[in-house]
Amino acid sequence: MVKRGVKPGNVTFSTIISCARSCYLPNKAVEWFEKMQSFGCLPDDVTLSVMIDAYGKLGDVAMAMSLYDRARTEKWRLDNVTFSTLIKMYGVAGNYDGCLNVYEEMKALGVKPNLVVYNTLLDAMGRAKRPWQAKAIYRELIKNGLFPNRATYGSLIHAYGRARYCDDALIVYKEMKEKGMDLNTQLYNTLLAMCADIGFTDQAFEIFEDMKSCDTCSPDSWTFSSLITIYSCIGEVAEAERMMTEMIESGFEPTIYVLTSLVQCYGKAKRNDDVVKTFNQLLDMGIEPDDQFCVCLLNVMTQTPKEELGKLIDCVEKANPKLGSVVRYLVDGPEGDGEFRIDASEIFGSVTDGVRRAFCNSLIDLCVNLDLLDKACVLLDLGLTLEIYTDIQSKSQTQWSLHLRGLSVGAALTAFHVWINDLSKSFESGEDLPPLLGINTGHGKHRYSEKGLAGVIESHMNELNAPFRESPDKAGWFLTTQNLRHQVLALHQFLLCHDLRCGNSNK
Numbered sequence: 409m410v411k412r413g414v415k416p417g418n419v420t421f422s423t424i425i426s427c428a429r430s431c432y433l434p435n436k437a438v439e440w441f442e443k444m445q446s447f448g449c450l451p452d453d454v455t456l457s458v459m460i461d462a463y464g465k466l467g468d469v470a471m472a473m474s475l476y477d478r479a480r481t482e483k484w485r486l487d488n489v490t491f492s493t494l495i496k497m498y499g500v501a502g503n504y505d506g507c508l509n510v511y512e513e514m515k516a517l518g519v520k521p522n523l524v525v526y527n528t529l530l531d532a533m534g535r536a537k538r539p540w541q542a543k544a545i546y547r548e549l550i551k552n553g554l555f556p557n558r559a560t561y562g563s564l565i566h567a568y569g570r571a572r573y574c575d576d577a578l579i580v581y582k583e584m585k586e587k588g589m590d591l592n593t594q595l596y597n598t599l600l601a602m603c604a605d606i607g608f609t610d611q612a613f614e615i616f617e618d619m620k621s622c623d624t625c626s627p628d629s630w631t632f633s634s635l636i637t638i639y640s641c642i643g644e645v646a647e648a649e650r651m652m653t654e655m656i657e658s659g660f661e662p663t664i665y666v667l668t669s670l671v672q673c674y675g676k677a678k679r680n681d682d683v684v685k686t687f688n689q690l691l692d693m694g695i696e697p698d699d700q701f702c703v704c705l706l707n708v709m710t711q712t713p714k715e716e717l718g719k720l721i722d723c724v725e726k727a728n729p730k731l732g733s734v735v736r737y738l739v740d741g742p743e744g745d746g747e748f749r750i751d752a753s754e755i756f757g758s759v760t761d762g763v764r765r766a767f768c769n770s771l772i773d774l775c776v777n778l779d780l781l782d783k784a785c786v787l788l789d790l791g792l793t794l795e796i797y798t799d800i801q802s803k804s805q806t807q808w809s810l811h812l813r814g815l816s817v818g819a820a821l822t823a824f825h826v827w828i829n830d831l832s833k834s835f836e837s838g839e840d841l842p843p844l845l846g847i848n849t850g851h852g853k854h855r856y857s858e859k860g861l862a863g864v865i866e867s868h869m870n871e872l873n874a875p876f877r878e879s880p881d882k883a884g885w886f887l888t889t890q891n892l893r894h895q896v897l898a899l900h901q902f903l904l905c906h907d908l909r910c911g912n913s914n915k
Contacts, residue, residue, distance in 0.1 A: 416447055422455045429458055429489075437462035453484040460486070464493035472497060480513070488522045495525065499532035507532040508541070520552070527559045534567030542567035543576065558589050565591075569598035574606045581615070593625040600634035604641070612638050629660040636666050640673030648673045664695050668704045675708030680716055683708055687723045697727035699763040706735070706770035710777055710818070714739065731755055731767075738774060738783060749786055756794055764796050765814070773818030784822040791819075801827060808842050813850030813884075817864050820849070824865065828874075847876055847886040862886075 409416060421444050428436035441459050444451055451459070456475055463472040476494060479486055491514045498506035511529055514521060521529075526549045533542040546564060549556065556564075561584045568577035581599055584591060596619045603612035616635055619627060632655035639648035648670060652662060662670075667690050674682040687705070690697060697705075705727065709720050717739050725732025734751050741748075752771065756764050768791045775784035791797045800823055802809045810827045812820040824847070835841065849862040862884050869876050869886065879885040 416449070418449050418452055418455070421449055422452070425455055425458055429462065434462040434465040438466060453482070457484050457486050457490055461490045461493045464497045469497060469501065486517070486519065488519065488525055491519065492525045492528045495528045495532060499528070499535060504532055504536035504538065523554050523557065523560065526554065527563055530560065530563035530567060534563055534570060537571050539567050539571040539573045539576065561589065562595055565595050565598055569602040572602055572606055574602055574608055577602055578611060590622060590624040593628055593631070596625065597628070597630045597634065600631060604634045604637045607641070609638050609642060627658065629655070629663060632658070632660060633663060633666050633669070637669045640669040643673065643676045645673055645677050645679070661693070664690065664698060664701060668701045671701070671704050671708060675711055678711070680708070680712060680719060684719050684723060691726070699759045702728050702731060703763055703766045703770055706767070706774065709735070710770060710773040714778060730758070734771070735774070738778060738780060748783065749790060752787060752790055753794070756790070756796065768796050769816035769819050772822055773816050776818035776821060781822065781825065784818065785826060788819065788822050788826060801830070804842070806842055807844040807846055809846045809848060811848045812861060812865065813848060817861065820861055820865060821868060824868070845888045848884055849886070850884045
């Protein structure tokens, strides 16, 4: 065409650019778009709309957004494909509100979303861990007469699974199976990891059996990791070991995540020699113990009699020398907490944010088990100072409350003693107590535990004859049940009989 002297016009370029788009070649679309000016052609609205999609697919966010801003100002006609690309582009950038804004603008312009747009948006909401919005979008999809496909269900499983919306994820899984849709390994692993985290053991075993019978995928390292975690959490040592053997026979090396689960399992079964053996196996494999592994070792120590702690302390010292010195100090060390507080503070400052509370909880649990209430109080105070724990106590004109949710048993008992001590000081100083005192333990229980924190706290208060009773109206709350005068008198008598100040560890 050019050789014959026929000058290409807008229609020519628009046709070639549209062809490149249909062939999934956004780089070619950009190449021809950038040639237009040299031939004296100005792109029309349709071509410019296509280029938003092309630049977006190439990851040129600045150019795509610049064209999109013009599109909104000049009211170009944009199609579903372009909007889908914009939503995906915002999602990749982590701007999930931007995804929703594009979706709303699309509807405001009268462009009806198609299944690709909905699937792209569902995927973005899954990445954003916004399952409630994914659920609303899915309902709108159905309301608009569209039929979900495999990609739709996959995005929903990811959205619900990552956010631990277990019931919703399992409903989607069953619907996929009823429609004869195969799941891939990633979807199976998402479901298994969710079940492991929530404690849905029976469902996990059923999903695993389904996965093994599937022709389209097979278990991988993460699959076995989830199953080993479940068996470890319910204390099934033989099954955890069998799954470990199957994992190795399938060609996968155990990861630190798997070995951490095994240590937890052996700890529950009081098989400390196997804990040490697993720890040495980890070192022999050249794997460096991480913070989560150290937390697991501490948890095992909280379940171990003092006379058997020596071999576990050796493991902790090898994994984290500073932590090992603190633990050895607690088990064998002299009185005084000056260096102890400094060393503990250094530990909390060196570990990742995600495990700081777990470290503090475990160390306090160890102190409580060793009858070191004064050291437990030091750790709790340090946790409050470093904002590892926040909002444990609250006061209003009508109620003073202690909030224990998210604390381990030892940390909760320590916080309870500290609160009682604070109440005692308030009473002795003549401060007016409110009409109501309350303790909030949270109404849930640990996913693999028979007895929740509420049960432990209730038993402890019954032993001390504390004037708190479970609230019939507020789950997880324990309140003083007397009127103001009797409440204060009963509490005062309780404090006189039980001097629980942090300095008196023997009490």
